[in-house]
Amino acid sequence: MVDWQVTVTTIHCEAVDDYVTLMVYKDKSANCVGYKKYGEGITKEVAKGLKKKAKELGKEFRCEGPECHRLIEYRDKLFAEEEAKAKS
Numbered sequence: 157m158v159d160w161q162v163t164v165t166t167i168h169c170e171a172v173d174d175y176v177t178l179m180v181y182k183d184k185s186a187n188c189v190g191y192k193k194y195g196e197g198i199t200k201e202v203a204k205g206l207k208k209k210a211k212e213l214g215k216e217f218r219c220e221g222p223e224c225h226r227l228i229e230y231r232d233k234l235f236a237e238e239e240a241k242a243k244s
Contacts, residue, residue, distance in 0.1 A: 186231040194219035
């Protein structure tokens with residue numbers, strides 16, 4: 157059992173070319189604050205900015221949502237560390 161409620165980190169997300177905050181809770185749920193900006197809650201202004209940036213850099217930017225591998229890998233890493241800590 158983990159001895160924390162929530163842990164938070166900020167990473168540079170290549171999918172949207174911006175810094176986003178990842179939150180992992182002790183019940184193993186996790187979310188990305190960037191998803192609210194670049195995913196489900198994307199505004200026309202933000203979408204336009206991403207499209208412009210994509211055109212300039214020749215790369216497509218798109219939020220991967222709740223199943224983002226960055227979020228899942230971070231969550232899994234935290235719980236693997238907790239498991240290893242508990243075994244020692």
